[in-house]
Amino acid sequence: MKTIEQWGIFEIALEGRPAGNPFTDVALNATFSYQHRQIQVDGFYDGGGVYKIRFMPDTQGEWRYVTHSNHGEFDAKQGEFLCVAPSASNHGPVRIHNAYHFRYADGTPYFPFGTTCYAWVHQGNAMEEQTLQTLKQTPFNKMRMCVFPKHYIYNANEPVYYPFERDDTGQSDFARFNPEFFRHFEQRVEQLRDLGIEADIIIFHPYDRWGYAEMTAEQDGRYLRYLVARLAAYRNVWWSLANEYDFLLEKKPLEQWDRFFQMLETCDPYQHLRSIHQGSLLYDHTKPWVTHVCIQHADVKRAKEWRTLYRKPVINDECQYEGNIPLPWGNITAQELVHRFWIMVANGCYAGHGETYLHPEDLLWWSKGGILRGESWQRIAFLRQVIESGPADGLTPLEDEWVWLHSVTGGFNGNYRLMYFGEHQPAGWSWGLPKDVAYTVEVIDTWKMTITPIDGIFKNAAEIPLPGKPYLAVRIRPVV
Amino acid sequence: MKTIEQWGIFEIALEGRPAGNPFTDVALNATFSYQHRQIQVDGFYDGGGVYKIRFMPDTQGEWRYVTHSNHGEFDAKQGEFLCVAPSASNHGPVRIHNAYHFRYADGTPYFPFGTTCYAWVHQGNAMEEQTLQTLKQTPFNKMRMCVFPKHYIYNANEPVYYPFERDDTGQSDFARFNPEFFRHFEQRVEQLRDLGIEADIIIFHPYDRWGYAEMTAEQDGRYLRYLVARLAAYRNVWWSLANEYDFLLEKKPLEQWDRFFQMLETCDPYQHLRSIHQGSLLYDHTKPWVTHVCIQHADVKRAKEWRTLYRKPVINDECQYEGNIPLPWGNITAQELVHRFWIMVANGCYAGHGETYLHPEDLLWWSKGGILRGESWQRIAFLRQVIESGPADGLTPLEDEWVWLHSVTGGFNGNYRLMYFGEHQPAGWSWGLPKDVAYTVEVIDTWKMTITPIDGIFKNAAEIPLPGKPYLAVRIRPVV
Numbered sequence: 001m002k003t004i005e006q007w008g009i010f011e012i013a014l015e016g017r018p019a020g021n022p023f024t025d026v027a028l029n030a031t032f033s034y035q036h037r038q039i040q041v042d043g044f045y046d047g048g049g050v051y052k053i054r055f056m057p058d059t060q061g062e063w064r065y066v067t068h069s070n071h072g073e074f075d076a077k078q079g080e081f082l083c084v085a086p087s088a089s090n091h092g093p094v095r096i097h098n099a100y101h102f103r104y105a106d107g108t109p110y111f112p113f114g115t116t117c118y119a120w121v122h123q124g125n126a127m128e129e130q131t132l133q134t135l136k137q138t139p140f141n142k143m144r145m146c147v148f149p150k151h152y153i154y155n156a157n158e159p160v161y162y163p164f165e166r167d168d169t170g171q172s173d174f175a176r177f178n179p180e181f182f183r184h185f186e187q188r189v190e191q192l193r194d195l196g197i198e199a200d201i202i203i204f205h206p207y208d209r210w211g212y213a214e215m216t217a218e219q220d221g222r223y224l225r226y227l228v229a230r231l232a233a234y235r236n237v238w239w240s241l242a243n244e245y246d247f248l249l250e251k252k253p254l255e256q257w258d259r260f261f262q263m264l265e266t267c268d269p270y271q272h273l274r275s276i277h278q279g280s281l282l283y284d285h286t287k288p289w290v291t292h293v294c295i296q297h298a299d300v301k302r303a304k305e306w307r308t309l310y311r312k313p314v315i316n317d318e319c320q321y322e323g324n325i326p327l328p329w330g331n332i333t334a335q336e337l338v339h340r341f342w343i344m345v346a347n348g349c350y351a352g353h354g355e356t357y358l359h360p361e362d363l364l365w366w367s368k369g370g371i372l373r374g375e376s377w378q379r380i381a382f383l384r385q386v387i388e389s390g391p392a393d394g395l396t397p398l399e400d401e402w403v404w405l406h407s408v409t410g411g412f413n414g415n416y417r418l419m420y421f422g423e424h425q426p427a428g429w430s431w432g433l434p435k436d437v438a439y440t441v442e443v444i445d446t447w448k449m450t451i452t453p454i455d456g457i458f459k460n461a462a463e464i465p466l467p468g469k470p471y472l473a474v475r476i477r478p479v480v
Numbered sequence: 481m482k483t484i485e486q487w488g489i490f491e492i493a494l495e496g497r498p499a500g501n502p503f504t505d506v507a508l509n510a511t512f513s514y515q516h517r518q519i520q521v522d523g524f525y526d527g528g529g530v531y532k533i534r535f536m537p538d539t540q541g542e543w544r545y546v547t548h549s550n551h552g553e554f555d556a557k558q559g560e561f562l563c564v565a566p567s568a569s570n571h572g573p574v575r576i577h578n579a580y581h582f583r584y585a586d587g588t589p590y591f592p593f594g595t596t597c598y599a600w601v602h603q604g605n606a607m608e609e610q611t612l613q614t615l616k617q618t619p620f621n622k623m624r625m626c627v628f629p630k631h632y633i634y635n636a637n638e639p640v641y642y643p644f645e646r647d648d649t650g651q652s653d654f655a656r657f658n659p660e661f662f663r664h665f666e667q668r669v670e671q672l673r674d675l676g677i678e679a680d681i682i683i684f685h686p687y688d689r690w691g692y693a694e695m696t697a698e699q700d701g702r703y704l705r706y707l708v709a710r711l712a713a714y715r716n717v718w719w720s721l722a723n724e725y726d727f728l729l730e731k732k733p734l735e736q737w738d739r740f741f742q743m744l745e746t747c748d749p750y751q752h753l754r755s756i757h758q759g760s761l762l763y764d765h766t767k768p769w770v771t772h773v774c775i776q777h778a779d780v781k782r783a784k785e786w787r788t789l790y791r792k793p794v795i796n797d798e799c800q801y802e803g804n805i806p807l808p809w810g811n812i813t814a815q816e817l818v819h820r821f822w823i824m825v826a827n828g829c830y831a832g833h834g835e836t837y838l839h840p841e842d843l844l845w846w847s848k849g850g851i852l853r854g855e856s857w858q859r860i861a862f863l864r865q866v867i868e869s870g871p872a873d874g875l876t877p878l879e880d881e882w883v884w885l886h887s888v889t890g891g892f893n894g895n896y897r898l899m900y901f902g903e904h905q906p907a908g909w910s911w912g913l914p915k916d917v918a919y920t921v922e923v924i925d926t927w928k929m930t931i932t933p934i935d936g937i938f939k940n941a942a943e944i945p946l947p948g949k950p951y952l953a954v955r956i957r958p959v960v
Binding site: 327331421 | 800903
């Protein structure tokens with residue numbers, strides 16, 4: 001019997017050339033069964049007369065399947081496979097954990113430290129491979145990336161592949177996908193997976209000159225279902241319905257975005273994480289189909305407000321980017337981006353990285369990938385280490401009145417504390433300390449990436465001494 | 481005929497020892513007349529059998545007066561004086577100008593760059609003289625200062641003078657003022673005046689161990705009227721009803737604060753500027769008796785929101801202090817305070833300085849005065865020079881969408897621009913530039929205090945080049 005690792009991909013391929021449009025005229029799906037449990041999974045046409053069904057089993061043991069199709073040749077095909085233990089680096093898909101945090105399906109903690117290369121899969125093989133090489137060196141475990149190519153400042157180049165069949169004039173046939181495009185896209189998702197990186201897949205976006213932002217609701221829906229049929233079996237997939245969805249509201253009103261969310265809920269057998277990213281008008285992330293808050297906002301000191309408002313994990317994926325382009329969202333210093341990361345993270349939230357340094361050939365990481373030129377990513381790696389060596393269940397913001405008054409930031413879990421002082425330079429600190437328990441204090445230089453213990457064991461101390469310098473954090477851990 | 485300079489003080493002194501409490505049982509005031517114009521001015525008891533009436537004439541020419549009293553000896557006293565041109569450094573009291581700004585009564589621009597030494601007049605002669613010496617070297621042209629002594633952290637010392645008569649046990653008689661206290665206080669106000677510094681007089685505050693915060697509404701009102709009778713004739717007086725009034729709300733409900741404002745409107749013949757300072761609950765500064773917004777808030781990027789909300793001049797008198805004490809409001813870096821000043825000021829608002837460095841004898845400038853130990857005050861002096869060499873009518877915030885999105889800050893007046901980039905480091909800039917006019921561009925290093933012209937004259941430039949470094953500002957001036 002064929003074996004597939006848990007959260008791996010089992011694929012069925014069926015050959016045949018039915019009449020009509022193979023993307024729209026053939027209905028194909030399969031029922032996968034484990035004992036009495038049944039899961040319906042849609043198939044898709046992959047070109048060259050080949051139809052496929054992909055499935056990600058979540059339970060070890062013997063699975064069976066049977067296909068269903070309006071094309072008799074594809075109907076009632078049966079088979080089985082054995083789902084075995086996952087390989088060492090396979091922890092399954094990421095799920096919500098502890099209300100405001102994440103972990104992998106196998107229980108391993110996952111703290112998102114993502115970056116953004118919107119159009120990296122459209123830059124040609126050499127640069128795409130370079131991006132993957134860069135990612136190997138960096139801390140990033142999530143990648144925000146668009147399906148569609150991008151038309152925007154610093155983004156004038158044509159993509160290598162197009163998602164739909166095109167005629168000689170460049171007109172797309174939105175009823176016919178280009179399987180080559182999607183195979184290429186999947187390859188990149190798979191390579192990210194093998195680097196331990198979640199693919200935060202942006203389904204729609206407004207930066208367009210090919211007509212993808214102008215599709216009808218029916219065309220949008222078909223595209224969305226095709227994408228889910230192809231990609232949902234990859235365990236590292238997250239769905240980001242759009243980038244700056246509000247810049248598309250004239251074409252796709254709010255109800256349509258709600259419907260897209262409901263379609264994802266309906267089509268995706270694995271319920272991958274779902275969110276949506278805004279320009280200036282926040283989507284109502286309290287809606288039940290949103291699994292976590294994706295936000296674009298420069299004022300990271302509002303982190304706690306977003307937690308309180310939405311009661312879900314908060315990722316500020318775009319708290320502006322390190323760079324020097326003329327646009328304010330793309331020219332903060334590396335120090336400032338690191339500062340914003342610490343504020344989000346010590347508040348029990350998460351942040352996203354991006355880099356926008358001007359380049360003579362417009363090779364900006366934020367969109368095209370390639371190489372990193374900045375100085376924030378190393379500090380984000382350091383912060384990730386600090387967080388991963390902390391409580392597995394994540395941090396909750398301290399609510400002490402002196403902490404929340406738009407000033408210093410402090411997160412806790414039990415008697416663990418991570419307090420970030422930023423532009424503050426207290427020579428001592430009294431608030432939010434553990435009570436009636438012995439603890440150690442370490443001073444973290446967030447820029448120099450050093451961790452320095454303060455001598456002694458503290459217990460019910462009125463105040464802990466601090467160096468009186470800015471951009472420091474303090475880690476407090478109970479003595480066990 | 482006696483001569484008094486315009487906005488100087490004309491004083492009437494009357495001697496006598498009527499029966500009863502000389503502070504409460506004698507009613508005394510005077511009517512001052514200039515041609516057909518009449519102004520009522522309250523008198524006050526100054527101890528030693530001397531009653532006084534002080535008057536600040538605002539018009540040059542011949543003035544007459546007649547007194548009124550329930551004590552016959554003081555009634556119907558008449559006299560006259562000649563009001564002459566003011567001396568060179570006397571520009572009169574500060575008034576609101578151009579809706580969001582200030583200027584002196586003689587039309588000279590006044591841009592507030594204030595500091596805070598809450599209890600400096602209660603530190604004894606040596607330190608108080610030292611404070612005045614320090615102020616001579618610094619840019620500050622407004623001083624926030626309390627009438628009452630202060631009981632608070634780092635403030636344990638007894639005052640030299642008490643505002644009310646006290647018995648042997650230290651109990652105050654709130655119906656009997658201590659004229660020596662007020663003469664001392666007036667001397668300090670006068671010395672500030674002679675240094676060109678407005679006295680932002682804080683009438684009530686919650687930091688008390690002597691009972692001043694516990695007075696009845698009647699006692700409060702009597703104190704307020706006595707203060708106005710004594711001090712209103714000093715042209716450099718501003719009224720700040722309270723510091724952190726909201727921490728007194730249990731004792732003095734909101735209606736009482738409204739009433740205090742109305743009393744100031746009623747008693748003060750000169751209508752000095754009036755505001756109130758909050759801890760966390762903002763007073764409604766839209767109320768008609770508030771002349772300008774006094775605010776305590778760390779998030780200076782909300783400056784434009786406060787302008788829009790209140791439609792009055794905005795002074796963020798406490799956007800946290802340079803220092804290193806454990807409390808977040810008193811431990812930001814000098815760099816951060818300078819940064820916050822620039823954000824407020826380039827938004828057409830104003831900010832206040834304070835310094836809270838730990839000291840072995842608790843000599844913190846913010847409360848006691850003395851000497852300055854920090855590094856922000858020099859940069860505030862530099863900023864004041866920049867502002868004073870700019871448009872006399874002050875700045876209005878640019879509303880370009882890229883500027884206001886919680887990012888860079890830009891103020892304008894006609895074709896003048898002052899744009900502050902802060903943590904942003906654009907290599908070029910395109911937004912909010914003047915149209916159809918030739919202009920020069922200078923780069924201002926807000927910390928190093930340098931102003932560097934960019935070569936060339938610009939006109940309808942798509943973009944101006946910038947150094948791509950943080951904490952810079954740009955000054956744009958039309959070529960005339």
